[in-house]
């Protein structure tokens with residue numbers, strides 16, 4: 299497990315740096331700020347559910363990180379929202395899925411979009427997935443790159459706190475729209 303975490307952690311950082319370079323940002327930002335103590339792996343288990351699709355395996359959400367590297371098994375059920383439609387991300391053997399998170403959307407000033415995704419539980423089979431979340435230290439300031447920033451400058455601590463407060467108060471995450479200028 300430790301070996302697997304190291305490999306996926308390096309992959310996530312490399313991908314983030316490449317995506318930054320594609321924005322014309324030559325930087326070590328992710329290597330410098332994404333500390334192992336903040337990045338984490340979540341192992342998800344979705345029991346078979348006779349009430350699917352009325353009941354979700356995982357509610358629609360965006361991830362509160364820079365990017366997520368996801369492995370899903372053969373059962374399927376992951377969907378992403380594209381142009382107002384839910385699209386199935388069908389399982390492919392030996393394939394990892396990369397999801398942009400809220401922090402990358404803010405950092406890229408909206409060029410990369412944090413993808414809304416959800417999981418439809420399978421009626422017959424249980425499903426497993428494993429997700430690695432690339433996160434910075436709490437003190438890291440997220441600042442939009444490029445001209446005329448869409449988002450306020452905020453620390454990851456502020457972002458997490460805001461998400462938690464909104465979930466407590468409204469029962470759901472409001473997310474990046476809280477930080478629009």
Ligand SMILES: O=C(O)CCC(=O)C(=O)O
Pocket residue numbers: 340342356361368370376415416417426427428429
């Ligand atoms: O199980 C999946 O395919 C998605 C998991 C996910 O979105 C998450 O853990 O945030």
Ligand SMILES: [Fe+2]
Pocket residue numbers: 359360361415
């Ligand atoms: Fe997610």
